Amino acid sequence: MNTLRDARGIDDTPMTKTYTGVLVLEAIILVVLWLFGRAFS
Amino acid sequence: MRTLDWLVVVVYVVWIVYDGLRRSKGTDKVEGYFLANRSLPWWAVGLSVMATQMSAVTMVGTTGQAYATGLRFVQLYFGLPLAMIILSLTVVPFFHRAKVYTAYEYLERRFDVRTRSLASFLFLMGRAFSLGVTLAAPAVVMSTILDWQLPVTVLAICVPMIIYTTIGGVQAVAWTDVKQMFIVVGGMTAAVSILIYGITREVSFSHALELAGATGRLKAIDFKFDVRETYTFWSGMLGGLFLMLSYFGCDQSQVQRYLTAKSIDEARHSLLMSAYVKIPLQLLILTSGVLVFVFYLFQTPPMLFNRTYDAQVAASPRAAEYARLEQDFGAAIAARRDAAARDNRDAFLASDARVKDIRAEAAAIVKQATGDERYNDVNYVFPTFITTRMPVGLVGLMIAAIFAAAMSASGGELNALATATIIDFYRRHFVTTASDRHYLTASKLATISWGLFACVVAMFAANQGSLIEVVNRYGSLYYGSLLGVFILAILTKRATARGAFWGMIAGMTVVLTVAFSPWTSSIAFLWHNLIGAVVVVVVGMAISYTQQPDRIVAASGQPG
Numbered sequence: 001m002n003t004l005r006d007a008r009g010i011d012d013t014p015m016t017k018t019y020t021g022v023l024v025l026e027a028i029i030l031v032v033l034w035l036f037g038r039a040f041s
Numbered sequence: 042m043r044t045l046d047w048l049v050v051v052v053y054v055v056w057i058v059y060d061g062l063r064r065s066k067g068t069d070k071v072e073g074y075f076l077a078n079r080s081l082p083w084w085a086v087g088l089s090v091m092a093t094q095m096s097a098v099t100m101v102g103t104t105g106q107a108y109a110t111g112l113r114f115v116q117l118y119f120g121l122p123l124a125m126i127i128l129s130l131t132v133v134p135f136f137h138r139a140k141v142y143t144a145y146e147y148l149e150r151r152f153d154v155r156t157r158s159l160a161s162f163l164f165l166m167g168r169a170f171s172l173g174v175t176l177a178a179p180a181v182v183m184s185t186i187l188d189w190q191l192p193v194t195v196l197a198i199c200v201p202m203i204i205y206t207t208i209g210g211v212q213a214v215a216w217t218d219v220k221q222m223f224i225v226v227g228g229m230t231a232a233v234s235i236l237i238y239g240i241t242r243e244v245s246f247s248h249a250l251e252l253a254g255a256t257g258r259l260k261a262i263d264f265k266f267d268v269r270e271t272y273t274f275w276s277g278m279l280g281g282l283f284l285m286l287s288y289f290g291c292d293q294s295q296v297q298r299y300l301t302a303k304s305i306d307e308a309r310h311s312l313l314m315s316a317y318v319k320i321p322l323q324l325l326i327l328t329s330g331v332l333v334f335v336f337y338l339f340q341t342p343p344m345l346f347n348r349t350y351d352a353q354v355a356a357s358p359r360a361a362e363y364a365r366l367e368q369d370f371g372a373a374i375a376a377r378r379d380a381a382a383r384d385n386r387d388a389f390l391a392s393d394a395r396v397k398d399i400r401a402e403a404a405a406i407v408k409q410a411t412g413d414e415r416y417n418d419v420n421y422v423f424p425t426f427i428t429t430r431m432p433v434g435l436v437g438l439m440i441a442a443i444f445a446a447a448m449s450a451s452g453g454e455l456n457a458l459a460t461a462t463i464i465d466f467y468r469r470h471f472v473t474t475a476s477d478r479h480y481l482t483a484s485k486l487a488t489i490s491w492g493l494f495a496c497v498v499a500m501f502a503a504n505q506g507s508l509i510e511v512v513n514r515y516g517s518l519y520y521g522s523l524l525g526v527f528i529l530a531i532l533t534k535r536a537t538a539r540g541a542f543w544g545m546i547a548g549m550t551v552v553l554t555v556a557f558s559p560w561t562s563s564i565a566f567l568w569h570n571l572i573g574a575v576v577v578v579v580v581g582m583a584i585s586y587t588q589q590p591d592r593i594v595a596a597s598g599q600p601g
Contacts, residue, residue, distance in 0.1 A: 012134055012304075012305045012306065013306055015129065015306075015309060015313075018313055019126045019129070019313075021317075022122045022125070022126060022313060022316045022317060023122065023123070023126070025122075025317060026119075026122045026123075026316075026320065029320055029321070030119070030262065033112070033115070033261040033262055034261075034262045036259060036261070037112075037254075037259055037260040037261050037262055039254075040250050040251060040253065040254025040255075040259045041254050041255075041257065041259070041260055
C-alpha cells in the first residue's frame with residue numbers, strides 16, 4: 001500500500017509537528033513581550 | 042584600538058579568506074560553484090540563511106535604533122515564522138524538484154522568458170543597491186574608529202570578501218557564514234554581558250529595566266492600526282509577512298541558500314531554523330541597544346556620537362552656540378543621572394526629554410554648518426560604545442563580528458547576483474552554447490564586477506539615515522511585485538504569461554506611485570510589499586481571464 005510518504009518521496013515528509021512548534025513558540029514570545037512591555041511601562 | 046584588538050581583527054580576516062579559498066575544492070563546475078552540488082546539510086544552510094539576512098546593518102543600525110526607540114523594531118519580524126512555514130509548504134518543494142539555479146528560471150517554465158527576465162532584472166537592480174548599503178554599515182564604523190577615508194574602508198572590507206566569494210563560490214560563502222554566525226552571536230552576547238555588568242555596578246537590574254520602560258523602550262508591541270506607522274503589530278504581521286515571503290521566497294540571495302541543501306526536507310529545516318531563532322536573536326541585538334541607553338544614563342555620553350564633523354563645526358560661525366549646547370547637555374545629563382538614581386520618574390522623564398531636545402538642536406547645527414542634510418547619529422551609537430567602553434581584546438572581537446556580519450551577508454548576495462546574471466541573462470540570451478568552463482570563468486568575472494559595483498554604491502550610501510531601514514525600503518519597492526508573480530506561478534493554474542508580465546509591471550508602477558506620491562508617501566514601507574503583491578495578483582488574473590489559458594507544460598515543479 002502506498003503511504004503518503006511514498007507518494008511525496010523520501011525526502012519530502014510532512015512536518016506538521018514542527019510547524020505547530022514554530023507557531024506555539026511565536027505565540028509564547030508575543031505574550032511574553034506584551035506582558036514585559038506592560039510590566040515596565 | 043590596541044595592538045591586541047588589531048591582532049584579533051587581522052587573524053580573523055586572514056582566517057576567513059584562507060578558509061574560503063580552501064573551500065574552493067569541488068567548485069570547478071558551474072553547479073558546484075553556484076549550488077555546492079546540492080550537498081550541504083540543513084544546519085549549515087540554516088546558519089547561512091540567517092547570516093545572509095543578518096548583516097552588519099543589523100548590528101550597527103538595529104542597535105542604534107533600539108537605543109533611540111527601544112524594542113519596537115522587533116515587530117518587523119513577527120510575520121517571519123509564518124512566512125517560513127508557508128514557504129516550506131510551497132516554493133521549497135517546487136524549486137527543488139524543478140532543479141533550477143535561480144528562482145526566476147522557474148518563471149520561464151511556468152510563463153515565458155520575458156517574465157523571467159523582468160523578475161531577474163528587478164532582483165539584480167534592487168539587490169545590487171542593497172548590497173552597497175550592506176557594505177556601507179561596517180565602512181561607517183571603521184571610518185569613525187580608524188579615522189580613515191570612507192573609500193579606503195570600503196575597499197578594506199570588500200576585497201577579502203570578493204576574493205573568497207570569487208574563488209570559492211557558494212561553498213566558501215556558506216561555510217564562512219557558519220563560522221561568522223558564531224562570531225556574531227558570541228560578540229553580541231559579550232556586549233550584552235559587559236553592558237549588564239556595567240549597569241549593575243550603578244543600579245539594580247530591575248531598576249535599570251524600570252528606567253528603560255519609563256521611556257517606552259521596553260514596549261515591543263504596539264497594536265495600533267495605522268498604515269503611517271512603520272513598526273506596529275499589524276504592519277509586522279501583514280506587511281512583514283509579505284516582506285519575508287518575498288525576501289525568502291523570491292530573492293535569489295536567499296533562494297540560492299536553500300537550493301544548496303541536500304533534499305527538500307533539509308531545505309525546509311534550514312528555513313525553519315530561522316523561524317525558531319530569528320526573533321530571539323533579533324531581541325538579543327535590540328536589547329543591547331536598549332542596554333546601551335541605560336548604560337549612558339549613568340555614564341556621560343557624547344552629545345553626538347558621530348564626531349565626523351567636530352572640526353568643521355568648531356570652525357563654523359555657529360561654534361559658540363554649539364559650545365553652549367555642550368554645556369547645557371552636560372547639565373541635562375547630570376540632572377537625568379540624579380533623577381534616575383533617586384528614582385524620581387517625573388524628573389527623569391523631563392531631563393531625558395531635555396537631553397533629546399539638545400541632541401536634536403546639536404544635530405541641526407551640524408547639518409547647517411556642514412551642509413550635510415543627511416547627517417545621522419543613530420548608526421554611530423553602538424560602535425562608539427564598543428570602542429570606548431569595552432575591554433581590550435573584546436573590542437577586536439566586536440569589530441571582527443561587524444566584519445563577519447558584513448562579509449557573510451554580502452558574500453551571499455554577491456554570489457546570488459553573479460548567479461542571476463550568468464544563468465538568467467548571459468547563458469539564456471547571449472552565449473547559449475558554451476562549455477561549462479566558459480560559464481565558470483564568466484561567473485567569476487560577474488562576481489568581481491558586482492563586487493566592485495557594490496563598493497561604489499557603498500561609498501555613496503553611508504549617510505542615508507538609519508541603514509537598516511534603507512535596506513528594507515529599497516527592497517520593499519520591488520519585493521511585493523516579485524512575490525505577486527510567484528503567487529500567480531505557483532498557486533494558480535489559470536494565470537497566463539501575459540497576465541503575469543503585465544501584472545508585474547502594474548505592481549511596480551503602483552508601488553512606486555504609492556512610495557513617491559505626495560498623497561500616499563506617508564504609508565509605511567512595509568505595506569508596499571502587500572500592495573505590490575495584491576496588485577500583481579489582481580491585474581495578472583484580470584488579464585489572464587481575458588485570454589485563452591496557456592498550454593501548461595508538464596515539468597517537474599509545475600503546479601498540478
